[in-house]
Amino acid sequence: MKTNRTIKSILYGQPMDMGGIPIRQPFPSRKAEQIDPFLLLHHAELTVPADMDTKHAGVGPHPHRGFSPVTFLFEGGVNHHDSRGNKNTVYAGGTQWMNAGMGVIHSERPPMDIHEMGGRQELIQLWVNTPAKHKMDTPSYFPLTAEETPALVSEDGLTTVKVIAGSLNGVEGPIKPLSPVNTFTAVMKKGARFFFNIPQTHNAFIYLLDGKVQVTGDSEVDGKYVAVFNHDGEGFELEAREDTRLFIGTGEPLNEPVASHGPFVMNNQTELMEAFRDYQLGKMGVLIEE
Numbered sequence: 001m002k003t004n005r006t007i008k009s010i011l012y013g014q015p016m017d018m019g020g021i022p023i024r025q026p027f028p029s030r031k032a033e034q035i036d037p038f039l040l041l042h043h044a045e046l047t048v049p050a051d052m053d054t055k056h057a058g059v060g061p062h063p064h065r066g067f068s069p070v071t072f073l074f075e076g077g078v079n080h081h082d083s084r085g086n087k088n089t090v091y092a093g094g095t096q097w098m099n100a101g102m103g104v105i106h107s108e109r110p111p112m113d114i115h116e117m118g119g120r121q122e123l124i125q126l127w128v129n130t131p132a133k134h135k136m137d138t139p140s141y142f143p144l145t146a147e148e149t150p151a152l153v154s155e156d157g158l159t160t161v162k163v164i165a166g167s168l169n170g171v172e173g174p175i176k177p178l179s180p181v182n183t184f185t186a187v188m189k190k191g192a193r194f195f196f197n198i199p200q201t202h203n204a205f206i207y208l209l210d211g212k213v214q215v216t217g218d219s220e221v222d223g224k225y226v227a228v229f230n231h232d233g234e235g236f237e238l239e240a241r242e243d244t245r246l247f248i249g250t251g252e253p254l255n256e257p258v259a260s261h262g263p264f265v266m267n268n269q270t271e272l273m274e275a276f277r278d279y280q281l282g283k284m285g286v287l288i289e290e
Helices: 269-280
Strands: 006-010 016-017 021-027 038-047 060-062 067-073 075-083 087-091 095-099 103-110 120-129 139-142 151-153 159-165 183-188 193-199 203-210 212-215 221-224 225-228 233-240 246-252 257-259 264-266
Touching: 006 021, 021 225, 038 159, 038 203, 060 233, 060 264, 067 075, 067 087, 067 183, 075 095, 075 120, 075 139, 087 095, 087 139, 095 159, 120 203, 120 246, 159 193, 183 193, 203 212, 203 233, 212 246, 257 269, 264 269
Parallel strands: none
Antiparallel strands: 006 225, 016 021, 021 038, 038 120, 060 103, 067 095, 067 120, 075 087, 075 103, 095 139, 151 159, 159 183, 183 246, 193 233, 203 225, 203 246, 212 221, 212 233, 257 264
């Protein structure tokens, strides 16, 4: 019989304003700075006004260094453009995984056809820390469509899990992170039960976009909350009390010092100052949006 992990903490997705964009941020918070190697999670539900030009919506050009900002799309889409020449649009069910490496400038705008889809966007952005030895790698960008994302369906058909990175029950995700990381999205119908096998050394959490689940042997978790798990089992079984959409993240902790400020995540203050200097000197490139 598989052993269930217990819940270490439950974190509320606190509503916040990020440069005029309303988001929810369950971590970092006073209760949990990070869930190594995961640094930050934002959940955004937006409507682009019908009279707004998509070129002026979303997030304009900004830099990153030292981690992977990853966007998981649930509704609408995101148009990515960066200083390395990558330009791509990913729609609902897709993922944009960018390893910022030594530095890149990118923008994240709604697609030009967002108004034809009702103007709605829903996404999660997750910051995945990069091991120190890879922080100054050449930046890379991986767009993944819904059709390219493998799905795992339970025998009763009540649970569907999309495997984006890592593996689950023999299904491999197409994205290959720079450290051992699993990222899954799941849809569970009311009454569904599913056991998520997790490597014993991994930190693990779930975030519910909506709905409610019972963690076997522990508490219920509601929509807009993160549950962080202890390292005391082979995984965790969830039972959906309502129709539920959720995100699952697990990863081998890096156990490295973190020095972060704004868009840069390094290992010490000197590296942070170098990141700001290099950005100001134009070493992360230039992004001119068309």
